[in-house]
Amino acid sequence: MRETKQGTRTVKVGVVGNPNTGKTTLFNALTGARQKTGNWPGVTVERIEGRVVHKDTEFLLVDLPGIYGLTADSEDERIARNFLLLEKPDVVLVVADSTNIERNLYLVLMLLEMGQRIVIALNMWDVAGKVGLKIDVNLLSKLLGVPCVPTVALKRKGLGELKDALLAVSQESPPLYESGYDEKVLGLLSGMAAELPEGNTAIGKFLASLYLTGEVPSPFPENRIEETRQLFKKITSTDPESYFAEHRYGRIHGIVRECVRHTLPPEKRFALTDKLDRIFTNRILGLPILGFVFYGIFWIIFGLGDPLISLVDEIFSWLGEVVSGGMASLGAPEWLSSLLGNGVIGGVGAVVVFVPVIILLYLVISVLEDCGYLARGAFVVDRIMHTFGLHGRSFIPIFLGIGCNVPAILATRTLANRRDRLLTILAAPFVPCAARLPIFTLFTAAFFTQHKAAVLLSLYTVGIAVGLLTALFMSRLLFSREEAPLIMELPPYRLPDLRTVLLTTWRRTFLFLRKAGTIIFATVILIWALASLPPGVKYASDQSLAGRLGKLIAPLLKPAGFASWQASVALLTGILAKEAVVSTMGVLYTGEEVDEEKVEEQLAPKLRRHFNPLSAFAFMLMSLLYIPCIAAIAAIKREIGWRWAALATIYSLCVGWVVGVLFYQFASLIA
Amino acid sequence: MAETISLSEMEVGGVGRVVSVKASSSMRLHLFAMGIVRGVRIRVLKVAPLGDPIEIEVGKTRVSLRRDEAAAVILEPFKESGK
Numbered sequence: 071m072r073e074t075k076q077g078t079r080t081v082k083v084g085v086v087g088n089p090n091t092g093k094t095t096l097f098n099a100l101t102g103a104r105q106k107t108g109n110w111p112g113v114t115v116e117r118i119e120g121r122v123v124h125k126d127t128e129f130l131l132v133d134l135p136g137i138y139g140l141t142a143d144s145e146d147e148r149i150a151r152n153f154l155l156l157e158k159p160d161v162v163l164v165v166a167d168s169t170n171i172e173r174n175l176y177l178v179l180m181l182l183e184m185g186q187r188i189v190i191a192l193n194m195w196d197v198a199g200k201v202g203l204k205i206d207v208n209l210l211s212k213l214l215g216v217p218c219v220p221t222v223a224l225k226r227k228g229l230g231e232l233k234d235a236l237l238a239v240s241q242e243s244p245p246l247y248e249s250g251y252d253e254k255v256l257g258l259l260s261g262m263a264a265e266l267p268e269g270n271t272a273i274g275k276f277l278a279s280l281y282l283t284g285e286v287p288s289p290f291p292e293n294r295i296e297e298t299r300q301l302f303k304k305i306t307s308t309d310p311e312s313y314f315a316e317h318r319y320g321r322i323h324g325i326v327r328e329c330v331r332h333t334l335p336p337e338k339r340f341a342l343t344d345k346l347d348r349i350f351t352n353r354i355l356g357l358p359i360l361g362f363v364f365y366g367i368f369w370i371i372f373g374l375g376d377p378l379i380s381l382v383d384e385i386f387s388w389l390g391e392v393v394s395g396g397m398a399s400l401g402a403p404e405w406l407s408s409l410l411g412n413g414v415i416g417g418v419g420a421v422v423v424f425v426p427v428i429i430l431l432y433l434v435i436s437v438l439e440d441c442g443y444l445a446r447g448a449f450v451v452d453r454i455m456h457t458f459g460l461h462g463r464s465f466i467p468i469f470l471g472i473g474c475n476v477p478a479i480l481a482t483r484t485l486a487n488r489r490d491r492l493l494t495i496l497a498a499p500f501v502p503c504a505a506r507l508p509i510f511t512l513f514t515a516a517f518f519t520q521h522k523a524a525v526l527l528s529l530y531t532v533g534i535a536v537g538l539l540t541a542l543f544m545s546r547l548l549f550s551r552e553e554a555p556l557i558m559e560l561p562p563y564r565l566p567d568l569r570t571v572l573l574t575t576w577r578r579t580f581l582f583l584r585k586a587g588t589i590i591f592a593t594v595i596l597i598w599a600l601a602s603l604p605p606g607v608k609y610a611s612d613q614s615l616a617g618r619l620g621k622l623i624a625p626l627l628k629p630a631g632f633a634s635w636q637a638s639v640a641l642l643t644g645i646l647a648k649e650a651v652v653s654t655m656g657v658l659y660t661g662e663e664v665d666e667e668k669v670e671e672q673l674a675p676k677l678r679r680h681f682n683p684l685s686a687f688a689f690m691l692m693s694l695l696y697i698p699c700i701a702a703i704a705a706i707k708r709e710i711g712w713r714w715a716a717l718a719t720i721y722s723l724c725v726g727w728v729v730g731v732l733f734y735q736f737a738s739l740i741a
Numbered sequence: 742m743a744e745t746i747s748l749s750e751m752e753v754g755g756v757g758r759v760v761s762v763k764a765s766s767s768m769r770l771h772l773f774a775m776g777i778v779r780g781v782r783i784r785v786l787k788v789a790p791l792g793d794p795i796e797i798e799v800g801k802t803r804v805s806l807r808r809d810e811a812a813a814v815i816l817e818p819f820k821e822s823g824k
Contacts, residue, residue: 139774284766312769462794
């Protein structure tokens with residue numbers, strides 16, 4: 071508890087709970103829109119804080135990731151554990167699903183062993199009543215030694231009582247919890263705890279148990295842990311992991327037997343879910359339905375998003391022209407009006423252009439996640455993704471990549487495991503996004519009019535294959551021995567809470583703009599400078615810095631069959647956005663701005679002078695693979711940090727070059 | 742000692758009680774946190790369209806896991822099966 075100047079107290083509350091308990095909905099109901107979003111130190115998982123004043127006390131609530139336990143190999147669980155151990159909340163609010171308190175209590179018992187002050191929200195209380203569960207709240211509170219408060223977060227019920235309980239508990243001393251472990255086991259734990267900085271306290275003994283089970287990397291030497299484990303086995307005739315887990319569940323079953331009565335058959339909880347699953351995870355229908363759902367997602371995000379994107383695009387290019395025109399008429403130097411018109415406004419536009427798609431993506435994803443279908447989709451498709459070292463849920467990002475790699479990368483947030491997430495993010499940028507299509511159509515129109523479909527199909531196949539093989543290769547290279555488990559809950563289907571969906575969408579969109587926006591903007595300005603400097607040169611001409619750079623790069627591209635500096639500059643500007651390759655080629659090969667509608671007929675004859683069919687295909691391969699656009703790189707950095715963004719960029723540069731060159735060399739040999 | 746089989750070998754509709762969980766330490770902790778511990782009743786509900794993973798009922802939850810993960814869970818099957 072902290073005293074503030076006004077004399078009001080601030081009580082720090084950590085909000086924890088299993089996934090799918092309505093934890094975030096309850097958090098939102100308690101705090102309203104007064105939330106602050108940031109990242110947890112060292113990781114890119116969102117940290118959400120909210121404040122609420124109750125009586126003379128201010129609660130600072132911190133929403134922790136949904137977790138089942140406190141093991142070390144889950145990023146979410148590590149965050150929660152570090153928060154509990156290092157930030158030491160005054161009270162821990164556990165949000166439990168009333169219809170399934172058994173599994174939810176597992177976490178509660180661990181927190182009790184830790185010596186935390188706890189309040190339990192028995193959420194979805196109304197659903198529990200409907201499925202015929204009678205829970206004796208007073209008895210449950212008494213047996214656990216922790217106040218339990220029935221709540222219905224969706225209907226904002228029980229919030230006042232919950233805040234009262236939080237307030238009351240914050241003023242008490244932490245409960246003394248008797249774990250009921252064997253005396254000799256407690257002796258072992260005390261012995262270890264005495265050597266820890268925490269000493270022989272509840273938290274010290276709890277930490278010792280985590281070290282012993284290997285849930286947390288231990289500060290003790292390995293042989294010490296091994297010796298203690300052997301001793302442990304002698305005492306309990308089982309290993310520590312099983313002992314603690316079985317002991318906790320044993321106690322939970324005892325408590326539940328006393329407090330919970332079924333007035334209806336227990337299958338009732340899953341009545342609707344079972345009916346729906348007979349369709350959604352059906353052996354025959356499951357996959358086609360998944361395909362249909364994905365088609366729907368695609369249609370919503372890109373079908374609805376694309377017109378909005380074009381609109382934003384038009385507004386910004388109009389704005390750019392107005393500003394540079396206005397500046398010119400005011401007598402401003404050309405470089406300044408170009409900086410403002412093309413650089414600054416273009417840069418802002420490059421960021422804003424993603425907003426419609428990203429909002430739609432986050433909306434769709436959080437609805438799918440909250441209603442329970444996402445887990446089913448992963449269940450249905452896991453067999454395929456697992457072949458490439460990925461998780462069932464990786465399918466969504468890979469699939470979304472066909473529209474745009476940026477939402478694809480952001481969608482990896484649905485993957486809980488860090489390994490799955492990294493692999494999916496490394497694979498996703500190779501999936502040919504819609505922005506690469508103009509390049510393909512231009513070149514196929516110029517060189518492959520007879521085989522348009524075949525060429526396009528082969529490019530898409532290459533892109534997706536390279537993505538999946540990247541995942542496979544990286545999973546072997548970076549995570550040699552670990553296998554990420556699939557073990558996941560298939561929660562009951564539920565109607566998502568609109569308020570939570572909207573708040574989540576808003577928060578994630580805002581974070582993307584803040585984190586990725588600056589990088590995108592800076593790169594647009596940088597490329598503008600390269601193409602426009604030194605002052606007085608024609609945009610991206612051979613005299614500009616970009617042109618000179620292009621001449622430097624050109625020899626590197628010779629083995630792929632196209633050593634022109636124009637092609638190099640086009641690839642350079644493609645970093646901004648892949649469609650920029652086409653417009654740059656238009657300027658460089660024809661010497662003027664080319665109309666979007668006429669680009670093919672004007673540019674095609676010029677291209678035929680600089681490329682042959684083989685080098686044209688090599689160029690398409692290279693622009694397909696060579697680099698994620700800056701927005702995608704920024705998204706990668708936002709999700710998993712700049713090191714991985716750099717790795718992804720360098721790796722794809724190598725892959726793009728190698729594939730382009732290999733193709734050209736082999737094809738030339740055969741032809 | 743009754744006959745035991747692994748969860749991955751159990752047919753859809755089969756019910757059994759967990760006798761042991763034989764996996765690496767971190768995998769076991771995952772299984773434990775999901776409620777898969779010794780003494781718990783498990784029912785196999787479904788197999789995914791492509792034959793893997795499977796869906797099981799543990800207590801009041803539905804959990805999906807891959808066959809090679811399920812192989813770690815050793816069960817003593819009940820005589821009754823189906824619903």
